[in-house]
Amino acid sequence: MSTHIPFIKTQHLVKKFGDKIAVNDVNLEVFGGEIFGFLGPNGAGKTTTIKMIVGLLQPTSGRVKVGGYDVLTHAGQAKSICGYVPDTPNLYAKLTGRELLRFVGDLYGMPRQQIERRIEELLRLFDLVQAGDDTIDSYSHGMQQKIALAAALVHDPKVLVLDEPTIGLDPKSARLIKDILRQMAERGAAVFLSTHILEIAERMCDRIGIIHQGQVIAVGTMEELRKLRGIGSGSISLEDIFLSLTGGTEYAEIAEVLK
Amino acid sequence: MSFAASEISLPGLWPSIWKLLRLRLVILARSFRRSSMRRKIVVVFLGLLILAFLGFAFFISWKLLRVLRSPEMAQFSSEFSNLLEIFPTLVFSATFLGIFLTSFGVLLQALYLAGDMDFLLSTPLPIRAVFVAKLLQAALPNFALICAFALPVLFGIGASAEYTFLYYPGVLLEMAALALAAAGLSAMLVLLVVRIFPARRVAEVLGFLGAIFSILCSQSGQIAQWGEFSPEQATRTLLLLRQADVAWSPLTWAGRGVVSLGESNWLVGGGLTLLTLALAAAVFTASLVAAERLYYSGWAGMKSEARRRKTPRVASIKPLFPVWVNIEKSAIRLLSAPVSGLIAKDWLVLRRDLRNLSQLVTPLIIGVIYAVMILRSDNQPPSLSSPDASPWIRGMMTNLRTYLSVGLSLFVGWMLLARLAGMGFAHEGRSYWILKTAPIRATQLILAKYLVAYLPSVALSGLYLLAIWLIQSAGLITLIYSLAVIALCIAGNAGINLAFGIAGANLNWEDPRQMQRTFSGCLGGLTTMLYLPLSLLLFFGPPIAFAAFNLPEAIGQIFGLALGGALSLACAFIPLFVVYKKVERLGED
DSSP, rough: OOOEEEEEEEEEEEEEEOOOOOEEEEEEEETTEEEEEEETTTSSSSHHHHHTTSSSSSEEEEEETTTHHHHHHTTHHHHTEEEEESSSSSTTSSBBBBHHHHHHHHHTTTOHHHOOOOOOHHHTTTOOTTTTTTTTTHHHHHHHHHHHHHHHHHOOOSEEOOOOOOOOOHHHHHHHHHHHHHHHHTTOOOOEEEOHHHHHHHHHHHHHHHHHHHHHHHEEHHHHHHHHHHHOOOTTTHHHHHHHHHHHHHHHHHHHHHH | OOGGGOOOOOHHHHHHHHHHHHHHHHHHHHHHSOOOOHHHHHHHHHHHHHHHHHHHHHHHHHHHHHHHHHHHHTTTTTHHHHHHHHHHHHHHHHHHHHHHHHHHHHHIIIIIOOTTTHHHSSSSHHHHHHHHHHHHHHHHHHHHHHHHHHHHHHHHHHHTOOOTTHHHHHHHHHHHHHHHHHHHOOOOOHHHHHHHHHHHHHHHHHHHHHHHHHHHHHHHHHHHHGGGGOOHOOOOHHHHHTOOOOTOOHHHHOOOOOOHHTTTOOHHHHHHHHHHHHHHHHHHHHHHHHHHHHHHHHHHHHHHHOOOOOOHHHHHOOOHHHHHHHHHHHHHSOOOOHHHHHHHHHHHHHHHHHHHHHHHHHHHHHHHHHHHHHHHHTTTTTTTTTSSOHHHHHHHHHHHHHHHHHHHHHHHHHHHHHHHTTTTTTTGGGGGGHHTTTTHHHHHHHHHHHHHHHHHHHHHHHHHHHHHHHHHHHHHHHHHHHHHHHHHHHHHHHHHHOOOOHHOTTTOOGGGGGSBBBHHHHHHHHHHHHHHHHHHHHHHHHHHHHTTTTTTTHHHHHHHHHHHHHHHHHHHHHHHHHHHHHHHHOOOO
């Protein structure tokens, strides 16, 4: 259940790359105990927003607060309670999975005994015990995705930000990740995830934000989004809402022609 | 149920090869068309320069060989005149060997590690077409390079000997056929090796060996004593070259074939040329057949290869020097967890990645080569101090020699440092997000990277100095002073290199050579070149001057430490302070 404490808060967030405005005046709040789905077409500004939340990019203007700490002025505190899984897990290829988790634990200043305990827990959880002593360059994409998520969970973050977390995962691993995210939310953490798979967003997320051309055009629960579009019926899917908001309905007609 | 065969038409072999090659040509032409005017001018100018070089090389070869072939010259150098006759054979052998060796790495990259292989092998193009296109793409640049050097000489031989017209197309045909055969053989070797070892690992090992080999070649001139190269040794070398001309070798047939054609000996010339062309075609065809059988299965095997089980390194492998490991661990524990974690991670990654290892081994090789040179000099003072010189001059020269060894140790350490500090941040590459999203301060990051570079460089320089000190038997005070100088001097050098490394870090590199932006790398190198002599002057000027004026050298050393130390510490901190803010924005380009 939501505790109504904004664990992630963006205020008038703007990011420009030269003349191009990638993110334009984004205001979002994600509360502890909820899973927030961030949707948008390709190039809408999802990854840029996420990178500003986790401190990978500095906003052109506006503020980001994580756990009440400004990501720019109190970066250390904000980052220490945050875990991040990028869309492409670029990891240290020559470290073993176990060494990577140990290294991340060190970066977050965890005591060594606690790190070792967490490593064993996480490797078991993600079914990577056997591969734990292999270097990451021998891992499949799915295994790399899992070890990246394990690295994000080593320090038991209060805020978890995931960019397309289920890409390249088999159904079993995808289900595992969904379960983990749900458990984290139930334990009071805020989960912010971007996804293209609307079914995941519809089933998993407590609230959904839709970004289009750099601007957040809708935020709310599924019911609130339906009302926003003037659709009362509970049978209307998130896909319909998404396409009507982002102007993708014409593609449905093209698909009809191709049939 | 399946579609009728008439509904599906598969592209043929040669149209497919042409499609793939045309694609490359289109990309090449388009990238030229879209490049800036300045770049276009540079490319055209370079093209003209190459043409001019070819013409010049041909002209020089022609005139020079004509002189060497003259009866007057022949009596002075009969061995060389004999060598001229087998020159085409030598060039063909060098071409074949050169293409065979250089194609291995290129083909490995093109056939197994190229990004477009998934796409190409998922299309209905014949695998043989993909193989041939890749083979040609890989072999052509090397072939062009070798031709640029070999053709003017071969044509020069033809012109100087006044060979018939058929010699020239014969040379071109043989060169092309031998290059294709060499590339085909090289490809077969790649296909076989990749069936045994993982392609990526083979590429790493190859890169490592290539780097070590090139360093050894570049430095071999230091060991070889060219001044003592006798005429007997020159004759032996020429005789060795003559051994390439063996009757049973197809490469000899190729050489003799074109020479016979040039000398209007049509039957022998035509026969040998056709024989070698047929052999080259047979080798190339065999490689095509092998490719059909081995390539796809090798590629598919690589894709679906089960991960090999490895025994846990930590548990099973005992360290060679457990005491040293304990000291290392204790030292690392003194630092905060993020800093010590980062140092431990860097040392692990640097050790395991062969691409880095080759760069790290370079200073060791150069160090050993210079140590050999010092040993060869029989520990004699520099020749400037002749026995007739005054004791004052001799004393100063001895002092200078002692301090020169410090300079040499610093040079060895600097080479390691330039890699470790200069690439310290860039080395993170696309994994930098892990550090950037972690609650680690810029100062901690800089400290960790500084120590990763500083500690091994000081250790290497110190050990090197110790070895030279043992050879030269200098005084203990001098050794202690020199070690202090090394520690301080490298501290300053590390600050400069790390700062320029931060300023020019490229985190999106694919090839390790792209880690640092060229401008920043050059500027860093120049600053270091200014810093090192200046700091050495400040460190060693006072003790040498004090000794020269019969004043206590120890006081001079204290002065030296104060002056040089101040400069070193300033260089250790100020450049890093200047770029400190950049660390926070690194990776946001």
